[in-house]
Amino acid sequence: MDTQEIIDQEQQYILQTYVRPDFVLEKGEGVTLTDTEGKPYLDFVSGLSVNALGYGDKTVLDAMAAQAGKLIHVSNLYHTVPAPQLAKLLCKNSFADRVFFCNSGTESWEAALKFARKWGYKNFQDSPKNKLIALNNSFHGRTFGSISSTGQPKYHQGFGPMLPGISFADLNDLESVEKLVDAQTVAVMVEPLQAEGGIHLCDPSYLKGLRQLCDEMKMLLVFDEIQCGLGRTGTLFCYEHYGVVPDIMTLAKPLAGGLPIGATLMTQDVADAVEPGDHAATFGAHPVSCAVGIEVFKRLSDPSFLAEVKAAGDHLHARLNSLKDNSAGKIVEVRGQGLIAGALMNKIASGDLVSAFRDRGILVCVAGPEVVRFLPPLVVGKGDIDRVMDVFEEILATL
Numbered sequence: 277m278d279t280q281e282i283i284d285q286e287q288q289y290i291l292q293t294y295v296r297p298d299f300v301l302e303k304g305e306g307v308t309l310t311d312t313e314g315k316p317y318l319d320f321v322s323g324l325s326v327n328a329l330g331y332g333d334k335t336v337l338d339a340m341a342a343q344a345g346k347l348i349h350v351s352n353l354y355h356t357v358p359a360p361q362l363a364k365l366l367c368k369n370s371f372a373d374r375v376f377f378c379n380s381g382t383e384s385w386e387a388a389l390k391f392a393r394k395w396g397y398k399n400f401q402d403s404p405k406n407k408l409i410a411l412n413n414s415f416h417g418r419t420f421g422s423i424s425s426t427g428q429p430k431y432h433q434g435f436g437p438m439l440p441g442i443s444f445a446d447l448n449d450l451e452s453v454e455k456l457v458d459a460q461t462v463a464v465m466v467e468p469l470q471a472e473g474g475i476h477l478c479d480p481s482y483l484k485g486l487r488q489l490c491d492e493m494k495m496l497l498v499f500d501e502i503q504c505g506l507g508r509t510g511t512l513f514c515y516e517h518y519g520v521v522p523d524i525m526t527l528a529k530p531l532a533g534g535l536p537i538g539a540t541l542m543t544q545d546v547a548d549a550v551e552p553g554d555h556a557a558t559f560g561a562h563p564v565s566c567a568v569g570i571e572v573f574k575r576l577s578d579p580s581f582l583a584e585v586k587a588a589g590d591h592l593h594a595r596l597n598s599l600k601d602n603s604a605g606k607i608v609e610v611r612g613q614g615l616i617a618g619a620l621m622n623k624i625a626s627g628d629l630v631s632a633f634r635d636r637g638i639l640v641c642v643a644g645p646e647v648v649r650f651l652p653p654l655v656v657g658k659g660d661i662d663r664v665m666d667v668f669e670e671i672l673a674t675l
């Protein structure tokens with residue numbers, strides 16, 4: 277089937293929830309994708325923060341084949357080998373004592389919302405706590421709980437009413453959170469690095485203040501590290517930059533090397549509120565995803581791997597900042613940390629930049645209408661970063 281036929285079929289039979297460019301990706305190797313016409317693309321999207329080890333990684337392929345050869349799926353009614361091992365690795369390397377496994381970011385966030393509310397009912401039975409505070413400009417996924425706690429009205433439009441009991445405060449404005457808290461508030465929920473919302477970092481004093489507020493008011497602090505966690509910012513978890521630990525944290529995207537997975541991590545205190553039957557997922561704790569996850573996690577948590585991510589991230593940010601300084605105001609601000617970076621553009625649509633990069637054989641994406649986002653695989657080399665930055669410079673010269 278030729279490229280146009282594939283695109284025609286997609287447009288005829290697949291629900292049109294995405295507007296895709298007119299090429300078809302067929303295979304990948306390292307940090308390069310190739311389309312059906314044989315054209316290569318240097319990938320600075322990495323499946324939206326999924327393909328941390330790039331494409332064709334031998335550890336991923338071997339782990340997948342070995343587990344698939346043994347057992348692909350049985351129900352969560354039974355014990356299987358890989359899931360407890362991955363859960364142990366996650367707990368031993370984080371604040372957490374327990375893990376719930378599911379299949380995607382939004383599912384792990386739904387689980388976080390349910391566990392937080394269950395904790396509020398179990399521990400405050402006379403007057404249950406069930407109100408949630410989320411942040412304006414946040415993003416937590418596309419299922420109902422997730423859009424209801426996503427602080428961007430565009431994701432709510434046409435789907436109301438949203439889940440009740442959720443209000444929104446501002447990033448880096450502790451007072452705006454304090455104003456919303458009352459005796460019924462059970463949790464404050466934040467991305468330690470707001471990704472889809474335009475690449476915004478938290479102030480350390482803000483996260484520390486939230487932790488203190490949660491402790492004082494007997495509320496849970498919930499972190500969404502689905503995009504910023506697992507090495508992307510140069511530390512295993514983004515919260516490590518702040519010295520602030522959550523009570524619940526969600527992970528997903530890169531954890532299983534490109535296979536579907538979600539994980540909701542929690543303290544024993546939260547786990548104590550959850551009972552058998554409270555939550556479930558048919559494909560959760562999937563043997564193949566978890567078997568690959570074990571190997572991916574070992575790689576991502578290796579200090580020497582993280583040091584390389586940090587060095588590559590420093591290089592990316594140095595190049596972006598120097599481009600900004602010489603851009604005659606076309607780049608207004610460089611945002612992000614490690615290998616998640618955003619360039620805020622001055623009256624230049626980020627979507628147009630994505631097309632300009634694509635025409636030159638490079639894939640980047642947007643974080644809103646004004647921010648072009650760079651999310652390379654974590655194994656990216658400095659030479660590839662230089663190539664993307666040289667092309668960015670060339671594009672800026674044409675604008």
Ligand SMILES: Cc1ncc(COP(=O)(O)O)c(C=O)c1O
Pocket residue numbers: 324380381382383385415416417418467471472500501502503504528529
């Ligand atoms: C911070 C954050 N939370 C949640 C999600 C939803 O994850 P998924 O698309 O796997 O449901 C995303 C996806 O981009 C995300 O970036």
